[in-house]
Amino acid sequence: MKSPAKNYDPYENVVDVMEKAVEIGHINKSMFEIIKNPQRETKVYLPIEMDDGHVEVFEGYRVQHSNIRGPFKGGIRFHPDCNLNEVKALSVWMSLKCAVANIPYGGAKGGIKVDPSKLSKGELRRLTRRYTFAIAPIIGADTDIPAPDVNTNAQTMAWVLDTYSQLAGKPSPGVVTGKPVELGGSRGRNSATGRGVYFSTKFLLQEEGKDIKDASVAIQGMGNVGSNAARIFYHRDIKVVAVSDVSGGLYKKSGLDITDISDYLETKGNLLKDYNAPGVEHITNEELLTCECDVLIPAALENQITAEVAEKVKCSYIIEAANGPTSEAGDVVLENRGIPVIPDIFANCGGVIVSYFEWVQNIQELTWSRERVNEMLADLMSKAFMDILSVKKECDCTFRMAAYIVALRKLVYAEEIKGIFP
Numbered sequence: 078m079k080s081p082a083k084n085y086d087p088y089e090n091v092v093d094v095m096e097k098a099v100e101i102g103h104i105n106k107s108m109f110e111i112i113k114n115p116q117r118e119t120k121v122y123l124p125i126e127m128d129d130g131h132v133e134v135f136e137g138y139r140v141q142h143s144n145i146r147g148p149f150k151g152g153i154r155f156h157p158d159c160n161l162n163e164v165k166a167l168s169v170w171m172s173l174k175c176a177v178a179n180i181p182y183g184g185a186k187g188g189i190k191v192d193p194s195k196l197s198k199g200e201l202r203r204l205t206r207r208y209t210f211a212i213a214p215i216i217g218a219d220t221d222i223p224a225p226d227v228n229t230n231a232q233t234m235a236w237v238l239d240t241y242s243q244l245a246g247k248p249s250p251g252v253v254t255g256k257p258v259e260l261g262g263s264r265g266r267n268s269a270t271g272r273g274v275y276f277s278t279k280f281l282l283q284e285e286g287k288d289i290k291d292a293s294v295a296i297q298g299m300g301n302v303g304s305n306a307a308r309i310f311y312h313r314d315i316k317v318v319a320v321s322d323v324s325g326g327l328y329k330k331s332g333l334d335i336t337d338i339s340d341y342l343e344t345k346g347n348l349l350k351d352y353n354a355p356g357v358e359h360i361t362n363e364e365l366l367t368c369e370c371d372v373l374i375p376a377a378l379e380n381q382i383t384a385e386v387a388e389k390v391k392c393s394y395i396i397e398a399a400n401g402p403t404s405e406a407g408d409v410v411l412e413n414r415g416i417p418v419i420p421d422i423f424a425n426c427g428g429v430i431v432s433y434f435e436w437v438q439n440i441q442e443l444t445w446s447r448e449r450v451n452e453m454l455a456d457l458m459s460k461a462f463m464d465i466l467s468v469k470k471e472c473d474c475t476f477r478m479a480a481y482i483v484a485l486r487k488l489v490y491a492e493e494i495k496g497i498f499p
């Protein structure tokens with residue numbers, strides 16, 4: 078699978094899509110100028126003593142797009158291709174996502190340009206702690222709340238939480254979400270994004286008059302989002318015909334054994350290219366995107382469904398579990414081909430919704446059951462989907478445009494009633 082192409086700019090991409098939504102949704106253009114730009118961009122340089130004694134300096138970012146609807150909120154990504162413009166785009170998507178989901182947060186995102194597979198656990202811990210130290214003055218439970226994203230997880234959040242709490246001189250569980258349950262994490266947070274992907278698929282197919290039980294699914298990316306989504310489909314007897322990771326993909330027309338594949342991936346360093354089972358074919362990531370399936374779920378990185386790939390996909394529906402997996406040109410091709418796309422800002426909002434539940438539990442010093450969390454997630458996502466459907470009918474547009482209009486109307490209205498400072 079390709080990393081996002083060098084000439085692809087995710088921030089330009091998201092601004093173009095927002096501008097289209099502003100036109101179609103008759104949104105106040107002058108107030109939209111505020112939303113177009115982030116409120117603050119922070120770049121930090123992080124010196125780390127490596128295990129062999131030499132020093133390396135890593136580049137890190139935190140972009141705070143908007144806090145008009147509540148504290149800044151968004152994950153931290155560790156990836157060698159991470160850069161300021163990618164983090165900027167991801168921060169905008171967070172503001173839009175929280176507005177669509179109707180939770181009282183703004184949007185932010187962070188990242189470090191690093192290949193974490195090349196670092197030891199100790200080096201990663203020191204890097205995470207140094208990054209947290211560098212951004213500590215601008216994060217906090219009521220200012221900006223990080224969470225996991227690509228190549229970061231509950232362990233990373235435990236290090237962020239501990240570093241921040243040491244600096245604050247008191248336990249500060251509300252400063253991050255997606256942390257281990259033992260440190261104040263929420264039940265259901267780890268699987269929340271994948272669960273939300275399942276709900277998005279179910280709502281779309283219901284709307285199309287189809288039974289989800291008859292659908293076959295292909296998922297690109299078997300990390301937190303992809304593997305949890307795969308597991309949830311599999312346990313509901315929905316056929317997962319293809320999955321992939323950074324090394325390549327697997328295909329089986331009659332359906333893959335997701336429990337076996339997930340168990341195999343549990344061992345650190347295991348990659349799908351080395352997985353073997355009867356009847357399972359090895360495919361490339363591009364072949365996964367264009368394989369025979371009803372529902373295609375990109376759950377890895379941006380810019381995977383380009384115009385060229387969009388011409389070749391054989392699915393009937395796309396659910397964007399990753400952020401920004403479809404380029405603007407790819408989107409046009411899919412629209413012309415009549416393939417509905419449930420956009421990232423709704424399809425993967427399950428994660429930030431349960432992050433919000435985690436934060437509410439932390440600041441009220443409560444713990445909720447997994448059942449309660451999952452029920453409340455289904456309820457919020459169902460309401461958000463109804464809002465999108467209603468705007469889709471009003472404006473006669475795609476799901477993506479409708480979701481952007483729902484979000485931008487809320488953000489722009491908030492700017493209007495607040496007015497400009499000073």
Ligand SMILES: NC(=O)c1ccc[n+]([C@@H]2O[C@H](COP(=O)([O-])OP(=O)(O)OC[C@H]3O[C@@H](n4cnc5c(N)ncnc54)[C@H](O)[C@@H]3O)[C@@H](O)[C@H]2O)c1
Nearest residue numbers: 078226227228270298299300301302322323377399400428
């Ligand atoms: N974790 C969350 O709660 C969450 C919430 C909302 C959106 N997302 C988005 O979902 C997507 C996946 O996030 P995740 O948390 O599952 O990440 P992850 O690091 O857990 O998994 C990423 C998966 O993609 C594959 N991958 C990574 N880099 C790749 C590359 N260069 N080429 C091919 N494959 C690659 C990995 O092998 C892995 O299977 C991202 O776009 C992320 O922003 C995540």
